[in-house]
Amino acid sequence: MTVSKKLFLLILSIVFLISGMGTLSFRRMYFDLNRQLNNTGLSFIRRAASEVNLFLDRYSVMVFEMSTFFAILEQENALKNDDAPSGYDVAVVESYLNRLYESSKNEGVVNVFLVMADNGWLLDSKYWIGGYQKDFRGTPWHQKALEQNGPSFSEPYFDVITNQVAFNVLSPVHRTDGSPLGLLGVVVRMDDIRELLRSQH
16 A cells, blocks of 8 residues: 555544544534523423412412401401392492402402302402303302312403403302302403513523
8 A cells, every 4th residue: 555545544534533523522512502401491491380380379378368358357247238139238349349459450460359159149349240140150160169278270261351361369258157158269361471471581
């Protein structure tokens, strides 16, 4: 074999060796970058999930406190009207719901309502007349919420009162004798969760 052929083979071997090292180096960089992206994605998902949990916990505490407030009002007979068909003064109940709404609207609440246990009426802070035309006790979200021992969440839906996609945070309200007074709920816009997730980027 001539010197020029040996030199050619040597150069060719060096080129293959370098290209092989480059390929290994490129693969290593690709896998490192992929791992970093996955870790970043998982970190974002964990952070976003944590923020959504805090968001939902805040509303759970809020609706629990509101339901406790209504239980106290009922205990003090502040809601009673013996002349009314339901035994409760609807205007007084709605005025308290409106007060709760006014005190919580800056926290993303778009409505506060109470489904009465006795007749299924939905009384709310927006004075929606449709609440008197239907028995809401048979709705799936009402049934599911009553099965819970504390605050619960409805599925997202289109809210006809606020004209927005929303979900309810719900909590049962009990009379002093333990019987149900109703189901208290706050309406929260789905856009608030979307905005929360956007802010995590």
